[in-house]
Amino acid sequence: DTAVSQTPKYLVTQMGNDKSIKCEQNLGHDTMYWYKQDSKKFLKIMFSYNNKELIINETVPNRFSPKSPDKAHLNLHINSLELGDSAVYFCASSRGTPTYEQYFGPGTRLTVT
């Protein structure tokens, strides 16, 4: 069984479009995260939710809006896509604080043309 899944795996779209990435975890974890990995592999946290409540909101353009309908799901909606949004986006989950192991999804490679 897949622990953390993301859809889609690849997303190619044009500038100005709106797109969503979905994430689901079946581990029973309380905390979920979105990370962005750039072309140089640098990984930076974007958002974190604990029990559906936003607890980390890094300096991210407000075109990015996370939504957590329940503890097992954390979706990422991006409005008015820009070239610089091209990256791999990873969802992750953990039992509580990051002191516990984080489980990562396989990533969504977003390409904006």
Next chain:
Amino acid sequence: GNSVTQMEGPVTLSEEAFLTINCTYTATGYPSLFWYVQYPGEGLQLLLKATKADDKGSNKGFEATYRKETTSFHLEKGSVQVSDSAVYFCALSYQGGSEKLVFGKGTKLTVNP
């Protein structure tokens, strides 16, 4: 602020060679320290961790010791295999408002047969 610095890659080794990837950190208080590994085309997975000074984390032949006096958490393996080829990330977690992971920039390791 809190940050992680790891050695620049890429690192290329022959099979059975000794591996060291250096990692140093800057943090207030007593962070937990981690090594995550990313195999090609996959998400990150926890390799090992240490939560207090002098702790040694180990897994799959990899080891790292939490050295508070040198603020380091170097990753070592005595004999690498081709299957160890991946990107390795050093990370720390700290309680800064909301606890989160801060990653180093990653070190790409290639092991040749």
